[in-house]
Amino acid sequence: MSQTAAETILIIDDDDDLRYSLKRVLSSKGYRLEEASSGEEGIKQAQAVEPQLIFLDNRMGGMSGLETLQHLRGVVPKAMIVLMTAYGTTQTTIEAMKFGAFDYVMKPFDPKRILALAESALAAAHDLGKAEAASAQRTPAEELPEQEIVGTSPSMQAVFKTIGQVAASDVTVMITGESGTGKELIARAIYQHSLRSKKPFIAVNCAAIPDNLIESELFGHEKGSFTGATTQRIGKFELCDGGTIFLDEIGDMALATQTKILRALQEGEIQRVGGSETIKVNVRLVAATNKPLEDMVKEKTFREDLYYRLNVVRIRLPALRERSGDIPQLIEFTLRRLARENKTQAHKISPEAITMLSRYSWPGNVRELENVIYRSAVMAQGETILIKDLPVEIVATVAPDGLKDPAAVTVTDASTAEAAEMDSSESLGVNAHDTSEKVAAGIADFDRGMDEAFAACYPANKKLLLDIFEKAVIKRMLEVAGGNQVEAAKVLGITRATLKKRIDLYGI
Numbered sequence: 213m214s215q216t217a218a219e220t221i222l223i224i225d226d227d228d229d230l231r232y233s234l235k236r237v238l239s240s241k242g243y244r245l246e247e248a249s250s251g252e253e254g255i256k257q258a259q260a261v262e263p264q265l266i267f268l269d270n271r272m273g274g275m276s277g278l279e280t281l282q283h284l285r286g287v288v289p290k291a292m293i294v295l296m297t298a299y300g301t302t303q304t305t306i307e308a309m310k311f312g313a314f315d316y317v318m319k320p321f322d323p324k325r326i327l328a329l330a331e332s333a334l335a336a337a338h339d340l341g342k343a344e345a346a347s348a349q350r351t352p353a354e355e356l357p358e359q360e361i362v363g364t365s366p367s368m369q370a371v372f373k374t375i376g377q378v379a380a381s382d383v384t385v386m387i388t389g390e391s392g393t394g395k396e397l398i399a400r401a402i403y404q405h406s407l408r409s410k411k412p413f414i415a416v417n418c419a420a421i422p423d424n425l426i427e428s429e430l431f432g433h434e435k436g437s438f439t440g441a442t443t444q445r446i447g448k449f450e451l452c453d454g455g456t457i458f459l460d461e462i463g464d465m466a467l468a469t470q471t472k473i474l475r476a477l478q479e480g481e482i483q484r485v486g487g488s489e490t491i492k493v494n495v496r497l498v499a500a501t502n503k504p505l506e507d508m509v510k511e512k513t514f515r516e517d518l519y520y521r522l523n524v525v526r527i528r529l530p531a532l533r534e535r536s537g538d539i540p541q542l543i544e545f546t547l548r549r550l551a552r553e554n555k556t557q558a559h560k561i562s563p564e565a566i567t568m569l570s571r572y573s574w575p576g577n578v579r580e581l582e583n584v585i586y587r588s589a590v591m592a593q594g595e596t597i598l599i600k601d602l603p604v605e606i607v608a609t610v611a612p613d614g615l616k617d618p619a620a621v622t623v624t625d626a627s628t629a630e631a632a633e634m635d636s637s638e639s640l641g642v643n644a645h646d647t648s649e650k651v652a653a654g655i656a657d658f659d660r661g662m663d664e665a666f667a668a669c670y671p672a673n674k675k676l677l678l679d680i681f682e683k684a685v686i687k688r689m690l691e692v693a694g695g696n697q698v699e700a701a702k703v704l705g706i707t708r709a710t711l712k713k714r715i716d717l718y719g720i
């Protein structure tokens with residue numbers, strides 16, 4: 213990358229001749245050059261001129277090069293520093309790199325090497341601004357280029373429409389919804405569809421950061437501004453300049469911090485903690501919360517003015533139980549992802565299991581659904597998730613209602629499409645010389661149905677277990693025997709009369 217004359221390079225060396233020759237070499241490329249003859253002076257100069265690159269001598273009277281380096285890291289954290297040494301020991305080199313030097317050069321130096329080094333260091337400084345902000349809060353979702361959002365329910369379609377309407381403007385968006393409904397996903401979608409999509413997206417979880425640290429996290433701090441502030445720190449707002457900041461769980465933010473957020477939004481400026489300089493920032497804000505902010509405003513735990521400032525556009529994400537029509541699609545989506553990530557063997561699911569999952573109330577919403585699918589896929593023995601693989605607590609909450617009466621046990625007799633079909637064509641049965649393939653498939657289906665019935669009844673409804681199994685065995689035996697009751701009774705080892713009683717009892 214070619215650099216422009218606007219780049220500033222600071223040379224810190226106590227040797228006048230060296231500064232002079234270095235300046236001559238570098239000025240040939242039109243860089244702006246500044247100099248200092250000691251470490252102490254260099255630190256002051258760095259603060260004043262904010263160079264992108266610093267050439268720093270290792271051995272000077274007063275503060276040493278390595279000491280100066282450590283101070284400079286705090287003062288101009290984004291500057292690239294090249295240490296110059298005539299006494300090139302490995303130890304100095306290692307130390308220099310450890311303290312964050314970009315590179316080092318040996319004196320006497322080769323002008324070509326100096327120019328090449330300057331160019332690559334300045335290119336790195338240029339990239340750092342972008343990269344630093346982008347990697348500041350890297351989360352797995354961010355590594356996916358653009359994440360698919362699933363949902364064909366009218367309520368989700370309305371959400372997508374709003375995203376489309378507001379993404380391109382810089383308007384503040386407030387996303388509400390229960391935990392796990394996809395608030396962060398929607399925040400990222402707004403960012404990805406905005407004009408700021410090439411700039412950083414930084415997510416800050418306000419609930420995860422202690423009150424006394426959140427301001428420094430958001431706005432940065434000056435060295436020594438509080439105990440533990442050993443170096444200067446650049447905050448998320450500054451790093452995110454030009455981009456989108458996502459303040460998650462904003463309802464958990466202390467009132468004092470709320471005031472500063474309001475100022476950042478209204479005036480477009482911030483101050484580092486312990487600093488007096490006013491820094492201009494241009495940041496679009498997306499916020500999320502699962503707390504009732506209106507109530508908090510009434511209780512005066514959330515600033516009313518900030519509330520109105522945030523609430524310009526509001527997106528309410530419906531709970532998953534309010535859009536259960538989306539559940540099958542979300543399940544398929546999750547299974548596809550598991551297959552892609554090669555995490556589990558199972559990447560299919562039985563229709564019965566989908567039905568059962570669609571009836572569950574999902575207090576943890578989409579996140580809980582994803583976890584359940586993952587757990588179930590791990591439990592599954594084959595490539596298909598069956599009811600027996602689902603977490604017991606789900607089966608136990610969903611199943612009992614439908615299982616009061618054996619005759620109404622849909623899980624058993626409708627557990628396979630084939631069985632249901634045979635039900636309605638009782639007298640037909642299986643032709644004596646129907647292929648063994650069909651019988652084998654029938655047995656596999658039967659096993660599957662039994663597994664599902666077992667999972668559905670145990671432990672919630674133990675009494676039903678034997679009845680269900682007996683009914684299923686008799687039914688299947690009759691099918692295999694082509695409806696011949698004498699034959700079926702013989703194979704089952706019971707009398708024809710007993711078989712007849714059971715058939716009546718279960719309404720087969």
Ligand SMILES: Nc1ncnc2c1ncn2[C@@H]1O[C@H](COP(=O)(O)OP(=O)(O)OP(=O)(O)O)[C@@H](O)[C@H]1O
Nearest residue numbers: 360361362363390391392393394395396397578579
């Ligand atoms: N509509 C959707 N389509 C696909 N995946 C979704 C959808 N909604 C949520 N998810 C997934 O569900 C998980 C939870 O979503 P997210 O983290 O955005 O929820 P949240 O509302 O921010 O939750 P919390 O309040 O707990 O922070 C994520 O893995 C996300 O990718």
Ligand SMILES: [Mg+2]
Nearest residue numbers: 392395396460
């Ligand atoms: Mg979240």
